Amino acid sequence: MTLTPTRRTFLKGSAVAAGAAAAVGTGGVTLSTLTNATPAGAATGTGRLVVVFLRGGQDHLSTVVPYTRPSYYAARPTIAIPANAVLDLDGEWGLHPAVPRLHSLYQAGRLGVVACVGNPAHDESHFGAQDLWEYGATSLTGVSQGWIARCLNATASPSDSVFRAITAADRVDLSLRGYSALGVGSIASFGLGGVSGRTTGLEPLLSHEYGGVAPVEVTGRRALDAIDELGAVTGSNANDPVKRAFADLATLFDRDLGVEVATINTYGWDTHANMGTATTGSMRDLLAGLDSYLADFQADLDARGVADVTTVVMTEFGRRYDQNGTGGLDHGNGMAMLVMGARVNGGHVYGTWEEPVVEHGARDVAATTDFRDVLGGLSAAVLGVSPTTIFPGHSYTPVGVVS
Amino acid sequence: MIDVTGEAAEDTAGTDATTAPVASEPTPTVDRRSLLRRPWAALLAVAGGGAVLAACDITSSPFRRSVHMVRRLTYGVTPATRIWFEAHGEAAWLDEQLDPARLNTSAVDSKLASFRSLSMTAPELLAAYPDTGSAAIAAGELRIAAVIRAVESPAQLFERMVEFWSDHFNVTAQGRVQQLLKIVEDRDVMRTHALGRFKDLLVADASSPAMLLYLDNYLSKVGAINENYARELLELHTLGHDNGYVYDDIVNTARLFTGWSIDSATQGGFLFRTANHDTGPITIMGWTRPSTGSGYDHGVDFLHWLAMRPQTAEHVCRKLAVRFVADDPDPALITAMTNAWLSNDSRIIPVLRAMVAHPAFNSAAGKKFNRPLDYIAQMLRALDARMSTSGSVTQYQAFGRVLSGLGQVPFSWPAPNGFPDTEPEWLSTGGLIARWNFVGDVLAGAYPTITFDGGTFRSGLDGRTAAEIYDRTAEALVLETMTDVGRSFLNTQTGWTDGYRPTAAEINAQLPVIGIAILASPDAQYR
Incomplete structure (x- = not known):
């Protein structure tokens, strides 16, 4: 009994990464040397994408702060971020002081911000809104594939690497539903043997059993193929599962495994109460964590000479404009999206501010940019798939945050 | 979850993005290359969806009907279950499972007595576990206990229902106080009401300090409300997403539950804070605040009203059918269960009986994908395994990492909607690898706290x-x-x-x- 020959493919991306690595060298790479290292030679649609989903509904205005707006301070008497504390972006917006490393990336032109993004469906249920975002839709009727899956299926070929799409968790994200994505909770446990280390005879046995066409068998076979291709790659042993997952993703992107898209999640953004202030409390802690996850990840990619990865950060909705009675924010609408890395036109805040109006009985951050315009830009600039393919019927308006 | 190579999405520009964005997935022929023969699966599939007489076809193969039933209503068939079931028959077995007081659970109860946290009151827990490290150990006892009960308790359907409600009313055991209060909630809410009336469970949950803390309602005051609990009460716990309520209903529900709080003297008990309660007129959908009674009574009245909404019955019955029957359950089955709910004052037992008696119950025999806990419990029960409660903290932490790798550490789901339930949610490469490794490890005796003969x-x-x-x-x-x-x-x-x-x-x-x-x-x- 032999395994299927492995499908080690050099997908788009790896050659670019190698070129970039050669250009800047893998040793002694610093932020400043990469500051102006535009992904030279990387034509539109030859990049790779990481999608970070902040589960729970991240507050826009605590992260990307409209610090010149009096109405913002009036709406949030105890939780607003003081103007003198923000890290200025463009004279109109500032970042929360807990994200200094993201601010440095912004200043270096490697991070861009899209303010006031939303889904026209304006679903304020976590689960309804997450489904719509991940399906890239304004209604779930008739939709069967995630938005990233649609991108990947549009350019799929039989030689696709088994690693082409990954969720950095054992359960694959809905945005990849409809494409054969891998769930890799951690590299360290992605192999046969468990704690007993018993592997003798296991692989041919499983390979035989998982040989058919039922979904469970196809998935099992892909797991075996992936184990085979992964070989002896050392994964992270960090205790923090998010830190570990980002470190593992950097490792996977660095290998010639054909990774093109990865999704990853962080939790805890449902800040209904006691958000705290600019210097202390749950929002500060969440953002400090995000700052370190994202900046560490980018630094890790830089150190490895992986220069073709674009990272986008999203959430299911932004929160209310007005703070509630318990020092927090209930579910709202407009969110801030962050884009970092290869294809970003960084150092700029995109999107349009509008003063909030009462709608459905409450004031939300006005969503002035359709999320499909941001996702469509990523689809085109990073994955090389036309936005009209991914979002048929939507009149695509480029945002400009990627190209 | 299948190979869709070559299935490029067609450019259907001009059509509504909401209805036709992509080519649909090809439907695979389900033809597992089975090592195992399932001659009865086809029989059950034919019987499913038919009339009552079709179910009689199954009774001509009573053993296979019994296997299906026991697999679905328990965490797996043990040698003892088989002997008992075959001796007494389906009806007697189900009667007993639906009346767990008749079942002798003393062995598992006395074993779990060594997990001291499980019997403590909230003040005792808060005193005994003063820091995050010790609270995590207490919560670890609760998590391991859930696995032990699934594997070893004779009250199998009861334990399955406890798990169902723990998902339905999910509280993430995270953070010191919430972890400790979850221990109380598991015992005093889920385990107390698992086979009772939904309306009682709903009131118990609404006044549970763990839930009040988790969804912030304990802070909500007149004129300074927090919508978190109110929204999930309507969306997750009762009516279903966007199912008959509007934003004003959420706000008014939040107003109605102002003052439902936690006793700050101990942080451990329910306290209705009259001074924090909004006493104004409130109308929520078709419910109007009564003119008599206390603000607390009005909240209870509204919960009882909610519990008997057809939308609530349908929403919860559908979830039960997804858990126990099929990922995409027959609408007729949901209707039968919903009718049982509405005509029995939201009692769970008649609903479960209606489910088991319905021909559609047999329709997906052998086709319901096991969640991780289902999978490991099914295997450990087949092996008649025993799990120790006297292992070291290190050993339990190691086992916790195994559960984490499998994807289902009890009470760890990070959002109010609970662990998911369907095959597309759970079937993944990493998940299968963790399952395979678990099998190899158990058979190799790699877990000191799990033994089998x-x-x-x-x-x-x-x-x-x-x-x-x-x-x-x-x-x-x-x-x-x-x-x-x-x-x-x-x-x-x-x-x-x-x-x-x-x-x-x-x-x-x-x-x-x-x-x-x-x-x-x-x-x-x-x-």
């Missing part, structure tokens, strides 16, 4: 032919027999032929391979 399924194999050994092992572990293909493949692994009678030493050497082949198989991922 290998002799139980080793016995009776001496002097048998290879074919008989395969069949008997499959029968013992998963109540199936081998297909020709399965036998032929196992022969390539063992070096035997069907008619060969291996020596005792050869059986000992090959039995783990046979066991792994059966327990790690695609079939074993389903129930």
Whole structure:
């Protein structure tokens, strides 16, 4: 009994990464040397994408702060971020002081911000809104594939690497539903043997059993193929599962495994109460964590000479404009999206501010940019798939945050 | 979850993005290359969806109906369950499962007595576990207890319902106080009301300090409300997403529950804070605040009203059917269950009886994908395994990492909607690898806190032919027999032929391979 020959493919991306690595060298790479290292030679649609989903509904205005707006301070008497504390972006917006490393990336032109993004469906249920975002839709009727899956299926070929799409968790994200994505909770446990280390005879046995066409068998076979291709790659042993997952993703992107898209999640953004202030409390802690996850990840990619990865950060909705009675924010609408890395036109805040109006009985951050315009830009600039393919019927308006 | 290479999405520009964005997935032919023969699966599939007479076809094969029923309503078939079920029959077995007081759970109860946190009150817990490290150990006892109860308790359907409600009213055991209050909630809310009336469970949950803390309602005051609990009460706990309420209803629900709080003297008990309660007129959908009674009474009245909404009945019954029957349950089944709910004052037992009695209950036999806890419990029950409560913290932490790798550490789901329930949510590469490794590790005796008597399924194999050994092992572990293909493949692994009678030493050497082949198989991922 032999395994299927492995499908080690050099997908788009790896050659670019190698070129970039050669250009800047893998040793002694610093932020400043990469500051102006535009992904030279990387034509539109030859990049790779990481999608970070902040589960729970991240507050826009605590992260990307409209610090010149009096109405913002009036709406949030105890939780607003003081103007003198923000890290200025463009004279109109500032970042929360807990994200200094993201601010440095912004200043270096490697991070861009899209303010006031939303889904026209304006679903304020976590689960309804997450489904719509991940399906890239304004209604779930008739939709069967995630938005990233649609991108990947549009350019799929039989030689696709088994690693082409990954969720950095054992359960694959809905945005990849409809494409054969891998769930890799951690590299360290992605192999046969468990704690007993018993592997003798296991692989041919499983390979035989998982040989058919039922979904469970196809998935099992892909797991075996992936184990085979992964070989002896050392994964992270960090205790923090998010830190570990980002470190593992950097490792996977660095290998010639054909990774093109990865999704990853962080939790805890449902800040209904006691958000705290600019210097202390749950929002500060969440953002400090995000700052370190994202900046560490980018630094890790830089150190490895992986220069073709674009990272986008999203959430299911932004929160209310007005703070509630318990020092927090209930579910709202407009969110801030962050884009970092290869294809970003960084150092700029995109999107349009509008003063909030009462709608459905409450004031939300006005969503002035359709999320499909941001996702469509990523689809085109990073994955090389036309936005009209991914979002048929939507009149695509480029945002400009990627190209 | 299938290979869709070449299925490029067509450019359908001009059509509504909401209705036709992509080519739909091709439907695979489900043709698992089974090691195991399931002659009865086809029978049940035909019977499903038919009239009551079709169910009689199943009773002509009572053993297979019993296997299906026990698999679905329990965490797996043990040798003892089989003997009992076959002696007394389906009706008697179900009666007993629905009346867990009749079941002798003393063995598992006395074993769990060594997890001291499980019997403590909130003030006792807060005093005994003063920091995050110790609270995590207490919560660890609750998590391990859930696995032990799934594997060892005779009150199997009760434990399944406790798990169902723990998902339905999810509280993430995270952070010191919330972890400790979850221990109280599990005992005093979920375990107290698991087979009772939904309306009582709903009130108990609404006044549970763990839930009040988790969804912030304990802070909500008149003129300074927090919508978190109110929204999830309507969306998740009762009516269903966007199912008949508007934003004003959420706000008014939040107003109605102002003052439902936690006693700050101990942080551990429910307290209705009259001064914080909004006493104004409130109308929520078709419900209007009564003119008499206390603000607390009005909240209870509204919860009772909500519990008997047809939308609530339909929403919760559908979730029950997804848990116990099929990922996409027959609408007629949901209707039957919903009717039972509405005509029995939201009592759960008549709903479960309606579900089991409905022909559609049989329709997806062998096709419901096991969640991780289902999978490991099914296997450990087949092995008649015992789990120790006297292991070291290090050993339990190691086992916790295994559960984490499998994807289901009890009470750890990070959002109010609970662990998901369907195959597309759970079937993944990493998940299967973790399952395979678990099988290998258990059979290798790699977990010091899990023991089983290998002799139980080793016995009776001496002097048998290879074919008989395969069949008997499959029968013992998963109540199936081998297909020709399965036998032929196992022969390539063992070096035997069907008619060969291996020596005792050869059986000992090959039995783990046979066991792994059966327990790690695609079939074993389903129930």
